[in-house]
Amino acid sequence: MVNWTAIIFVMLVMAYFATLSFLENQHSKKAYISNDEFLASLAIVRQCSVYDLFICSGMEWRFSTSKIETDFSSYLKTGHIPHYVVRYVKKNIGSEDVKSLRRVGGLW
DSSP states (O other): OOOHHHHHHHHHHHHHHHHHHHHHHHHHHHSOOOHHHHHHHHHHHHTOOHHHHHHHHHHHTTOOHHHHHHHHHHHHHHOOOOHHHHHHHHHHSOHHHHHHHHHHHOOO
16 A cells, blocks of 8 residues: 555655755856856866966966066955956856856855
């Protein structure tokens, strides 16, 4: 004899988790992505430090090492990311990649 109560309960639990997953996916599609998230995501994907990304972006723009280090020091103190770093990061990682890292890793 089949226990219908248990079957209905299992189906309700499955529907709950499917709905929860759907809503989380919809929220992450609409969520704003900050420049910090772009920067952190590219560092994770490349398995390097944020400092390394500052160096790479500065070299692409042909900035001196002292300017890059000054900008990085300023970033550490104020949290301001220079425009050349933002452009470099957004050119090298897409918003969908950031969103998928956010969902999978529960980073933010």
